Amino acid sequence: xxxxxxxxxxxxxxxxxxxxxxxxxxKYWGKRDAALNLPVVGSISITLDSLWTRTxxxxxxxxxxxxxxxxxxxxxxxxxxxxxxxxxxxQRAGVTWGAEVDSLNNFPTAAGLxxxxxxxxxxxxxxxQALGLxxxxxxxxxxxxxxxxxxxxxxxxGYVEWARGELADGxxxxxxxxxxxxxxxxxxxxxxxxxxxxxxxxxxGMRRTTQxxxxxxxxxxxxxxxxxxxxxxxxxxxxxALALVSEHNCLKMHALALAAQPGLLYWNGATVExxxxxxxxxxxxxxVFFTVDAGPQLKAVCAPQxxxxxxxxxxGVPGVLDVLDAGLGAGARxxxxxxxxx
Ligand code: DP6
Numbered sequence: 001x002x003x004x005x006x007x008x009x010x011x012x013x014x015x016x017x018x019x020x021x022x023x024x025x026x027k028y029w030g031k032r033d034a035a036l037n038l039p040v041v042g043s044i045s046i047t048l049d050s051l052w053t054r055t056x057x058x059x060x061x062x063x064x065x066x067x068x069x070x071x072x073x074x075x076x077x078x079x080x081x082x083x084x085x086x087x088x089x090x091q092r093a094g095v096t097w098g099a100e101v102d103s104l105n106n107f108p109t110a111a112g113l114x115x116x117x118x119x120x121x122x123x124x125x126x127x128x129q130a131l132g133l134x135x136x137x138x139x140x141x142x143x144x145x146x147x148x149x150x151x152x153x154x155x156x157x158g159y160v161e162w163a164r165g166e167l168a169d170g171x172x173x174x175x176x177x178x179x180x181x182x183x184x185x186x187x188x189x190x191x192x193x194x195x196x197x198x199x200x201x202x203x204x205g206m207r208r209t210t211q212x213x214x215x216x217x218x219x220x221x222x223x224x225x226x227x228x229x230x231x232x233x234x235x236x237x238x239x240x241a242l243a244l245v246s247e248h249n250c251l252k253m254h255a256l257a258l259a260a261q262p263g264l265l266y267w268n269g270a271t272v273e274x275x276x277x278x279x280x281x282x283x284x285x286x287x288v289f290f291t292v293d294a295g296p297q298l299k300a301v302c303a304p305q306x307x308x309x310x311x312x313x314x315x316g317v318p319g320v321l322d323v324l325d326a327g328l329g330a331g332a333r334x335x336x337x338x339x340x341x342x
Pocket of ligand 1: 116294
């Protein structure tokens with residue numbers, strides 16, 4: 001350790017945080033500025049409760065090296081984005097110290113379950129606290145957005161809207177709480193249909209779509225109406241309206257990506273069969289709808305009383321490996337060392 005006077009002033013230089021993934025009901029797909037992660041459209045999501053990322057960050061004065069372990073192993077693929085995120089935090093605090101980052105997920109990663117959202121929301125929360133930065137949720141959301149767009153939303157719990165923003169510096173492209181989880185406690189069943197990492201990640205998928213999909217202009221032109229309908233449905237607790245707009249927006253995002261060159265096909269056969277089963281359930285009067293992100297997992301959002309039936313139906317679909325179940329939860333928060341290891 002060096003005798004850096006800032007280190008003494010800041011205290012232990014270590015902190016831990018937990019964040020949960022969020023599921024977009026009105027999707028983010030496409031960037032107007034890739035360096036700042038500014039989206040071409042606004043988006044609306046729900047933050048989950050029982051699936052989490054827990055991250056501990058320790059800054060080491062005198063060191064210039066960063067180390068990142070994920071689920072107990074070195075993680076080279078995400079290292080670049082982790083270092084970029086640490087750089088944003090260091091710049092903010094005016095230090096150059098290296099950091100040791102240990103991150104743990106309790107759910108399968110890299111297959112469309114938004115692990116980067118919970119991952120970077122937790123990293124920003126733990127890292128900023130370790131450096132003694134007293135950031136508001138809005139400031140944390142802005143920083144998390146720079147690391148991975150959807151992470152801006154996991155800073156908040158419940159129902160969250162991330163604004164597209166208009167400014168070139170991105171200062172108005174920030175997430176905000178629409179409705180707390182407890183105000184409308186929907187449930188989510190996640191049908192895992194593959195545990196293989198997807199071939200084309202979100203960033204590359206968005207780049208390809210924006211450059212080559214002939215539907216890009218209509219995607220942007222129609223998003224505002226979807227956002228308004230979803231926002232109103234959430235504020236009115238109108239399940240049917242939220243179901244209609246969410247399925248529509250999901251299928252529209254995939255139509256946009258399917259039409260890229262080469263086309264992006266994130267579904268497998270089981271994903272499609274799950275969509276049919278969810279719609280069949282809804283026709284029978286069960287309050288449930290589906291959404292699918294850039295991967296093969298299907299998320300079925302339902303009223304609390306329907307969760308067991310929805311899980312049973314999804315479990316019966318050939319090709320479904322497992323069905324996880326979550327409620328709606330809180331935003332990124334600091335946790336104690338004891339929580340980190342339990
Ligand atoms: C399909 O936030 O993972 O899940 O900003 O490049 O890190 P980057 O992308 P990411 O994209 C998520 C895309 C999506 C839709 C959504 O979450 O809104």
